[in-house]
Amino acid sequence: MTLTAPSRSPSSSPSRAAIFGANSGIAVAVARRLAASGARIVLIGRDGEAIAASARDLLVRGAAEVVEIAGDFAAIGTTGDIVERAWTAFSGIDLALIAYGSLPDQAALEAAPDAVEAMLSLNLASPAVLALHLASRFETQRSGVIAVITSVAGDRGRKSNYLYGAAKGGLQRFLEGLRHRLYAARVQVLDIRPGFVATRMTEHLPRGGPLWAEPDRVAADILRAVERRRAVVYTPWFWRVILGIVCALPRPLFHRTSF
């Protein structure tokens, strides 16, 4: 006898997941939740040792199977091949999560604009190309979810991070169009917009306070949005309110803010 139903029902979570940028703090949290529901998971990342450690961890946490693939997403020309290998690992993908990215130092980029190209390439061009490779396969499969982590930074250009914001905002527009395209094929395109998350990316910032979220909280929001077939999810939820206000600020007022 079991007093309460055993936590998650396996049917509600995708059974085959591929995670691009699998060593990201947010991605690890998502993978652990998927593992607990018995999913088969493909991990793709550039740090082989970290990916291998994560694979062992996910197996203990309940993943049915884990496949590791080495990949550097800065090399955009290789993303087609990476998608091919991820797709064939379990003959199809139910959930593809694109999680990699880098948070640049805005001031450094302004001082040395040549570095902007690489930043835009990793945060915008690369995930867009990767998603296109995925899209044609999902279109044929006629089911599944392409989930991509953008950021609340993409919602309105601000002086403190408009270069990163441009990449993430561009990615948001791209996903909007891709969603339109894949609607007929019943493929969900999810645009994930986190606020401040305590991962390696934000290690250098002073943390704490109500605006900061742990990766597991964000992971829970992501999987709930997948289940509910959402188009856009702000995580935690209050960022939708904050960004609503930020975007509604009249320009003369906005220009006097310093964030």
Add this chain to the structure above:
Amino acid sequence: MPISGSRRSDYRSWGGTVAGEHLVYRPRSLADARAALTATGGASVLAYGNGRSYGDVGLNPGGRLIDCRGLDRFIEFDRQTGIVTCEAGVRLADILAALCRPDPDGSGWFLPVSPGTRFVTVGGAIANDVHGKNHHREGCFGRHVLGLDLARGDGSVLSCSPQSQPDLFAATIGGLGLTGLILSARVQLRRVVGTGVEAEDIRFAGLDDFFALAAESEAGWEYTAAWIDCLATGAALGRGIFSRARHHAGIGVPPPALDPKIAIPFALPLSPLNRLTLLAFNTAYFHKLGRRGRRRWVGSYEKVLYPLDKIGDWNRLYGARGFFQFQCVVPNTVARDAIAELLARIAASGQGSMLAVLKTMGDLPSPGLLSFPMAGASLALDFPDTGAPTRQLLAALEAIVVAAGGRLYPAKDSVMSAETFRRGYPRLPEFLRYTDPAMSSGFARRVGLDNRLREAA
């Protein structure tokens, strides 16, 4: 990429009475953890688990700290034998959530030993050789550790177990983080007939009844502990509620959620826990079992093992000044009288807390050289920090414990004297042979365990 640390002053003890500036490293891999350990910086270094120690054992003010919470990967689990291998920052809560889900018949793997909170790391559980309500049956946590990998300040990594490097292993169990950095450990989980429990709460009128109940429950109940009304005096001295529980065949309950239900967002400037609320609570709580004074129920182990985990950061309820925790164990021969003396002293002071816990400890030997548990009775309670009066009371209690031949628990302590520590832990000289000269802590310096101090002496 070389790992770098950052200067921070937000690492404090659970009781909130110890803080300081640290150079903090937050490694996310075992390789980074080793690099952080050997990073030059001159200053001493210490592993930090999940910060659930009440005093200064987990802090190294002015020195370096390696925050192990990013070392949170499982490495292997054998479902047949119940042996789990994991990195040192995996929390007991993670083991419960990932590995202790019941089979359809209710049975399952379970933590062999767990302290009163599941939010402690495996490394922290080993370094304090923690005990739980089942001490009389299973002993302390270290008895169930099959082996561990220990990184030392000289860059080496040693595999320690009862078979290989047994002395260093014994020193590391309960070694307060002073023998090196535990990277990973192998722990034997325990098979239980049901993950759910059958529990019973029984009101008792005084210490004699407590000891009678403890003796009567020893054989049939694996988890026992009592809540004591620490304000009761005279004839009511030592009254309380005895709780006992055991796993129940066929009843499976899923592990509790990983995040607490209620959160206390910040420390209040003034604590709502004062003498009046305390008196009201204790009186009401003592009578909660109604006329019969006894209640039996079957359900989740969360209420038995982790009553406080439902409230996140409950320590903030004590306000910005924080609080002290006191936990001692006194040997059986004098237990009845020593506990009575402690309780009388506490009641007379009017200080004390809602949560005073009395428990008997069994005689299963601990593998650690500095393990706290020993056969006898253990009393634990909190005291809001009111300055000098609290310190005077703590000193008086410490004297009673020393006179009784008992000891204080480093995991809970921030005031005991070096002399009290030395007398309570007779295997200390042996232990000192295995400490790592790179490691130190606030506690080590306070009680004279620090290598540099020792050499200078």
